[in-house]
Amino acid sequence: MFSPVNEKSEADKQSRASANETPGRGGISLPAPAVQMKNDTAVNNDKGLEHEADIMGNNAPDVYHSSGALHLHPPQPDTATVQRQPVANPVVQRVSLETLTEIVKLLGLKIAENSVPAIVATIAGAVGLSYSVTWGILSAGIGWVATALLQKLMQAKQEAKADDKPEVKTDISGIRKTGDSFTDEISTADKNTTTLNLIKPVFPDNWSSDIFLRFKSLNTLIINNTQTATPPKDRLAGLLQLPLKRLELIRAEFMDEACYSNLGKMRGLDNLSLARTITKEKSPGASTTVSSSDGKRELRNVTELAGEVLGALKSLMENGLKTLDLRWCSALTDENKKALKELAERHKVALTLTEK
Numbered sequence: 001m002f003s004p005v006n007e008k009s010e011a012d013k014q015s016r017a018s019a020n021e022t023p024g025r026g027g028i029s030l031p032a033p034a035v036q037m038k039n040d041t042a043v044n045n046d047k048g049l050e051h052e053a054d055i056m057g058n059n060a061p062d063v064y065h066s067s068g069a070l071h072l073h074p075p076q077p078d079t080a081t082v083q084r085q086p087v088a089n090p091v092v093q094r095v096s097l098e099t100l101t102e103i104v105k106l107l108g109l110k111i112a113e114n115s116v117p118a119i120v121a122t123i124a125g126a127v128g129l130s131y132s133v134t135w136g137i138l139s140a141g142i143g144w145v146a147t148a149l150l151q152k153l154m155q156a157k158q159e160a161k162a163d164d165k166p167e168v169k170t171d172i173s174g175i176r177k178t179g180d181s182f183t184d185e186i187s188t189a190d191k192n193t194t195t196l197n198l199i200k201p202v203f204p205d206n207w208s209s210d211i212f213l214r215f216k217s218l219n220t221l222i223i224n225n226t227q228t229a230t231p232p233k234d235r236l237a238g239l240l241q242l243p244l245k246r247l248e249l250i251r252a253e254f255m256d257e258a259c260y261s262n263l264g265k266m267r268g269l270d271n272l273s274l275a276r277t278i279t280k281e282k283s284p285g286a287s288t289t290v291s292s293s294d295g296k297r298e299l300r301n302v303t304e305l306a307g308e309v310l311g312a313l314k315s316l317m318e319n320g321l322k323t324l325d326l327r328w329c330s331a332l333t334d335e336n337k338k339a340l341k342e343l344a345e346r347h348k349v350a351l352t353l354t355e356k
Contacts, residue, residue, distance in 0.1 A: 100138070101109050106147050107154065128154035168217075169195040172228060179204030195220040203228040203254075209238035220246040229253045229282075236262045247272040249323075253282045257308040260284070264312030272316060272322045278309060278329035285309070285331070302331045310336060317343045323350040 021325060031295045039350050040284040100119045102110055124134035127150050137149060170193040182202045189196070193215045201223055209232045212218060221244060232238075235258035239247070249255065255263075255277055277283075280301060289298045309331075317324065324344065326332065332340070336352055344351035 062163070063182060064308055082127065103138070103147055103150070107150060107195060125152060126150075128156075130151065167194045168192045170195065171197045171199060172201070172251070173199040174202035175200055176201055179207065179228070183207060183211055187214070189215075190325075191215060192217060194218060195222075196223070197222045198226075199224055199350045200224050201228065203232070205229070205230050206233060208233045209236045210234060211238075213238055213241060215242070218242050219244060220248070222248040223252055224250045226247065226252055231256045231259055235259045239263075240265060244269055244273040248275075249277055250274075251276040255278075255284070257284045258307045260308040260312040262308070264308070264315035266316065267319055269321055270326075273295060273325035274329065275325050275327045276329070278326065282332045283309065283331040305336065306332055314343060317347045318347045321347075323352075325352045327352055327354045329354065 007228060039233055075150055093109070097114070097116055097119075100116060100123075101114070104119055104122065107123065107126065109122055109126055120135050120138065122132055123138070124131045127134065129137075134150075144198050167189055170189045172182070172185050172189065175187075179202050183204060186198075191214050196212070196215060196218060198221075203226070207230070212221065221239070221242075230275065231254045235256070241264065241308075244266065245268065247266075252274070255274075280287075280302045283302050286304040287302045289302050290301045291297070303340070324350045326339075332353070340351060340353070343349070
């Protein structure tokens with residue numbers, strides 16, 4: 001039934017609703033601002049709406065404003081005139097300049113300009129990624145996670161760059177040389193050497209493997225048929241500081257327990273040869289003496305290898321070794337060979353043994 005009172009009541013409600021709404025895009029009505037700042041900026045402080053906005057903001061993808069329009073792409077470095085006009089309804093950028101500056105310091109990079117685009121571009125160049133992908137990593141995983149990932153990418157790029165260096169092979173023979181003259185020749189060889197082949201090397205009694213540290217790019221070291229039985233003072237610890245991928249210790253009579261212990265600590269080694277090195281006459285371990293075939297000499301005969309020998313081989317196979325050459329290693333028992341074969345099969349190592 002028509003009632004002037006009811007009609008007035010409904011009119012009041014519509015009037016109040018209209019006063020609290022403002023037209024939005026597409027004809028959608030938006031709540032009117034409840035507070036107005038001095039610079040005429042409208043602010044709505046309704047707690048319910050604020051809570052709802054927080055939820056929607058957390059669930060929304062990262063967006064960036066450009067000329068009032070929303071995009072799902074990161075801002076690109078400025079290539080033309082910088083726009084200094086305020087952007088309508090700007091979205092607060094989650095990666096601050098201060099944070100990016102800290103990341104640059106952690107990565108050890110230098111920047112030409114202290115701005116977000118310049119820093120992101122610098123990081124992108126260092127890790128070998130595009131600007132957009134680098135920005136995505138920084139935005140999605142800011143902090144230690146992003147920094148750790150970028151450090152890994154930088155390391156991979158540096159290693160790939162190192163692999164592009166030209167190979168420099170140096171052969172040094174110890175025939176008719178003294179220990180001092182032989183080491184002098186090593187100390188004057190091309191420091192860019194990547195493959196060092198020592199033929200019948202003669203080392204002095206006080207030699208140390210740190211003589212090889214001058215070759216910063218050394219990836220292959222061959223010590224073939226050494227004339228020295230004295231172990232190096234550092235027990236091959238110097239080799240742990242080199243980027244060696246291939247190591248050949250052929251008839252290396254200087255190898256004792258400590259040398260094998262350090263050998264087992266090498267990481268990054270792909271190929272190892274100990275051919276004619278793990279022998280009954282020269283290897284460390286429990287031994288007896290036997291007469292030579294002509295009966296004129298007493299020879300040492302290893303009956304049980306020192307634990308460091310097999311321990312080193314086991315450690316290397318478990319940590320990425322690809323090929324292992326153990327030909328003519330007479331000190332290896334059938335039991336030793338069986339255990340080594342099982343390890344090689346388990347870790348996919350190409351193992352070469354002399355069966356007899």
